[in-house]
Amino acid sequence: MSKRLLIIDNDAEVLNVMQEALVYEGFEVKILGNTYNIFDVIAGYKPNLIMIDYILDGVNGGETCHEIKVHPETAHIPVVIVSAYSKVILSLGSYRSDAFLAKPFGLDEMVKLVNELLDAAEMQPY
Template sequence: MSKRILAIDDDPDVLEMYSLILTMEGYDVKTLLSPDNLSGAIFDFVPDLILLDIQLGYYNGLEICSKLKSNPLTTHIPVFIISAHESIHKAKTDFNADDYILKPFDMAHLLEKIDDRVSGKVVSFRRASA
């Protein structure tokens, strides 16, 4: 089963880029131009990771991130803030984002961060010899 990424950005070109590239990388992607139906999208789509812009019209992505991280039903979902806004540097410390990436960004760097966060790491445990 492919990992699911929910991307929220008010720029349709950014969302199209996410959709094309992440789908080519094997992810299942859902995009939203507005967080109006974010709760419904989260519970219908069940994302493994959320990509979230800061400036979303009337909404502030940092505040949305904080609400997601304080909700017991969504706190486990990693949230990456992706923005050119200067407040991005507070995303982890003040709003509990799992990571942040400044726009413009290198897609290979974003993919590396996503892969690191959502891919299951297999750890080999060996029994000690008796």
């Protein structure tokens, strides 16, 4: 069974490129332009990994990451914060993200990071 990825970004072009690259690599990918009803989406889709842009329309992706990581039913899901703002990395600890991916990024770099996080998650007991 292929791994399910959830990608949240308000830039449709970025979403489409990320989705296309990851589907090509064999992943099932759901894309969202916002975080509305995020816990309902997670409960229904059951992603193995979430990638979220740091700056969304009216929402801080880091705060959404934190909410996911402190919720008992979703805390085990690896979350990657994606951002063009490199200073975001300084506050990652407070968001509990599993990784940071700086924009612009290479598609090979993104796929490698996703695979590393999924491999590490498989080794963790829930």
